[in-house]
Amino acid sequence: MSTTTRKCFHKVTHVIFDNDGTLMDTENMYTDVVQEVLTPYGHTYTYELKMRCMGKLAPVAAELMINEFNLPLTVPEYMAKFEAEVARRISNVALMPGVRELLLHLFEFRVPMAIATSSFRKTFSLKARPHCELMPAFHHIVCGDDPELKAGKPAPDIFLLAASRFKPTPRPECCLVFEDSPAGLQAGLAAGMQVIMIPDPRVPAEATKDATLVLRSMAEFQPELFGLPEFDNISKFTFG
Structure with missing residues (x-):
């Protein structure tokens, strides 16, 4: 059962997805990865701390962890350990429930879609590899190391940048955001967009x-x- 905080919704024309925990089931993997980095130093990665990191750019999350536990690491050193563990575990990342069906449906009806993820391009590419047949559904993908991105979530920049790359560019209120993190929710709302949260x-x-x-x-x-096309029968459309 869903819950709403608004009585009515506004028609949209474009959809922007967060990736981790929204499209791909990576959050448990990330929890394990961070714990693997922390274990040699005798620390535990609690869910409360994870919530403070969710949706943040990788260097920001790394700095938060270093400061929280006074780790004897620089941000690049922490990120190197983190990325090595991610690369070791990332080959079988699954999609979240309902994702494939929705992407097929929206793509079939030519609804423009994009991804706006805090992950850096190299890491995103590793995660996306098992689902490469789905990537043509997206008009573009904005990653956390994009040279035009000035600030990460909860700032609105990544969603505004994603919207600006659709041609023609839609107004923010015509974009619907899917997110799983509080920081992503704040970013989407600050961008002037409606935000569906799947926490x-x-x-x-x-x-x-x-x-x-x-x-x-x-x-x-x-x-x-x-205002998007409704589901009727199961689509026979496939990618590729």
Whole structure:
């Protein structure tokens, strides 16, 4: 059952997706990776701390961890350890429930879509490799190390940049954002966009209250609520 914080929704023409925890089931992997980095120093990666890192650019999250535990590492050293563990574990990242079906549906009806992820391009490419057949569905992908990106989430920059690269460029209010993190929610709202949040069940309700719509899974999404083509029969359309 979904919950809403608005009585009505506005028609949109474009959709922008976060990636980690929204399109791809990577958040548990990231928890394991960070714990692997922390274990030699005798520290534990709690969910409370994870929430403070979710959605942030990698160097920002690295600095947060170093300061939190007074780790004897520089940001580049921490990131090197982190990225080595990610590369070792990333080959079998699954999609979140309902993602493939929604992407097929929106692509079939030519709804312009983009990804706006805090992950750096190299890391995103590794995660996307098992799902390369889906990537043509996206008009473009904005990553956390994009040279035009000035600030990461919760600043609105990444979503505004993603919107600006559609041609023609839609107004922010015509874009619908899918997110799983509180920082991403804040970023989407600050960009002037409607935000559907699909949070981890452990995220406090207080952190989701400003979302346009809160869902347990992307499989619950009803496109027609936002003026997008509704699901009818299962699409026979495939990528590739």
